[in-house]
Amino acid sequence: MDFNVQADTQEISVFRKEVREWLQENMRGAEGLRWSATWSTRENEEEYQFRRKLARKLGEKGWLFPMFPVEYGGAGLTIDHQLVLETELDHYGINLAAVFYTLARIVAPVILKWGAEEQKREFLPPMLRGEVSVWQVLTEPQGGSDIATCRTKAIRNGDHYVVNGQKIMVGYHHPPDFLWTLVCTDPSGPRHENLGWLYIPGNSAGITIQPMSLMMGIKNSVFFDNVRVPAFNLVGGENNGWRVANTHLELEHGGEGRVGADPLVERVVEYCQQMRVAGTPLMEDTSIRDIIADMLIELHVVHHFARRNFWHRYVREPHPYGGAQFRYYQRMVRLRNGERLQRIMGYDALVPDLTVNEVVDFEYVVRSGPGMLHGGGTLDTDRLVFARRVGLGRPTKEKAPTTI
Incomplete structure (x- = not known):
């Protein structure tokens, strides 16, 4: 990746x-809003509706997925255009991949790569226009991070699949329009050769969503009871789901990268400059400055990992182990930062502050650190993928899948 700062072309x-x-015009009305994070305990309806509306407006211009083909709802632009959108949105504290809660940023590239042409033309435009919310539905009670143990069955019955099973630790507090669901299409088949992916309408009869109020945020259990799904909605082919999953998981496990930086340090510095103990600002304490320096250094490394992976993804040259490396390091840094915040401010770090964006709310950082060690795969998953990609204990190195 070229890290040189170059002037924009004309x-x-x-x-x-x-x-x-365009953003100056369309971000009006957001001045008093504070953005919730991905794993949020906040339920601000005004904020959510603003973000949904913003996503639709971006989608109308093809800017929500700017590099996707125009015929599917993208804008057919270049990585330079994408970087402009990413950096300009970042000034407002919003990430293009998460304008509102939807996993379309992962699902859409997978469908673009593995879907039949008819599926792309039907499924992608509503996602790319920001019209629908999509949940990824993988984790099961008995399997955790080992999604290949999938027991949610999808049995072919004429022109439909009949789905039965349970998923956990998914979603948000608003119901989804679609569930991107890993299913077992052949219960008697061998491991990794018995899976499939269904794009299931969220309002299908037989679906029950049960909220799970967790320390790390609002998640859900999803129950499937004889849910009939058109066979047309099977993406990637029957019993070919593990190959499709490799593309999906590469994106989820850090391979997608990102451009924006974590703004946590700036808020910590501001807090320590303003907070006084015995009349002296906390920033005057050399031990606290040392802690902040450690935070700053590690978050800069996280930022460079993220930008590197973003670049490798969009030039179609996947980094062999970059996703797992970035994800593991990022999660450990978040955990350490939660501990550092408590060392700096004690119990004050455990008090929510609704006047700031949730990603820089100290309580959110402390609370979400342990939970994010498990979301989207555990630390052991990251270690395993990393070991396979660099060839530790193996005669050959596992290649990273090319994503879109």
Whole structure:
């Protein structure tokens, strides 16, 4: 990746001006809103509806997925255009991949790679226009991170699959329009050769969603009771789900990367400059400055890992072990930062602050650290993938799948 800072070309400069002016207009009304995080305990309906509306507006211009083909709802633009959108949105504290809660950022690339042409034309445009919310539905009670143990069955019955089973630790507090669901299409088949992916309408008869109020945020259990799903909605082929899962998991496990940086340190510095103990700002304490320096250094490393993976993804040259490396390090840094915040401010770090965006709410950082060690696969999953990619204890190295 080229880390040199270069001036925009004339074309990109014009585009940046267009994006900046468009955001100035369309971000009006957000001044008093504070953004919730991905694993949120906040339920601000006004904020959610603003973000849904913003996503639809971006989608109308093809900017929600700017590099996707125009015929599917994208804008057919280049990585330079994507970087402009990412960086300009970041000024408002929003990530293009998570304008509102939906896993379309993972599901859409998988369908683009593995879906039949008819499926792409039906499933992708609503996602790319920001019209629908999609949950990924993988984890099961008995399997945890080992999704190949999938017991949610999808048995072919004429032109439909009949789905029965349970998923856990998924979703958000608003119901989904679609459930991107890993299922077992051949219960008697060998491991890794008996899976499939169904794109299931969220309002299908037989689906029950049960909220799970957890320390790390609002998640859900999903129950499937004789849910009939058109066979057309099977993406990637019957019993071919593990190959499709490799693309999905590479994105989920850090391979997608990102551009924006974690703004936590800036808020910690501001807090320590303003908070006084015995009349002296906390920032005057050399031990606290040492802690902040450690935070700053590690978050810079996380940022560079994320940008590197973003670049490798979009130039179609996947980094062999970058996803697992980034994800493992990022999660350990978050855990350490939660501990550091408690060392700096004690019990004050455990008090929610609704006046700031949730990602820089100290209580959220402390609370979400342990939970994020498990979400989307455990630390052991990261270690295993890393070991396979660099060839530890193996005669050959496992290749990283190319994503879109």
